[in-house]
Amino acid sequence: MNKTKVMIQVDIWSDVRCPFCYIGKHRFESALENFSHKEDVEIEWHSFQLDANIETNPEISTLEYLAKAKNISAEQAKEMFAGAQKMASETGLEMNLETSVVANSYKSHLLIQLGKSKNLANEVEEALFKAHFTDAKNIDDKEVLAEIAKFLGIAETEAREALNSSNFAAAVKEDELQAQRIGVRGVPFFVFNNKYAVSGAQASDTFLEVLQKVWQETSA
Incomplete structure (x- = not known):
């Protein structure tokens, strides 16, 4: 008799504007590399906008934006940047927060949904x-996003259609509604087999422990 293949489903809510989502992604991937059943893990990415109302403005510095948005001083904003960049560096990532462009991530989520398809x-x-x-x-x-799609082997015409139409708007909305239903307040947010949740860019060891726990329970 064939044994049913054991799978671990990991649902990840994320926003590409969030530095801790980038760090969390790589910490989770590091854990996955050390997980002996990684081929049985299935990952699904979900859209989540930290600030759907943010206005794209390449003319202002991210430091200035953060200080204003959080109602803190420029020095405090710099300290926040330094903390995130230290975490990124320790994870093997190059993160240039002060030069990043203040931008709304909605169109990026449309491209992610196209990528999911x-x-x-x-x-x-x-x-x-x-x-x-x-x-x-x-x-x-849209030009930047179309170029990214093209680099990944997605037809530019498809990318532009996704960005200029409402084809994937419902998928973005459904991800956000699902997040509301399960009580997601911030990202990154990881859910393992609809049972265990891990919030934030936790250490790789934490992700590995959860993977092993879920595997033991599921295989038993």
């Missing part, structure tokens, strides 16, 4: 994070 969500997420945090590109710019 082609089993390329992880690749699109990674490319968008790099574009925003490392390369200081405007992730609300």
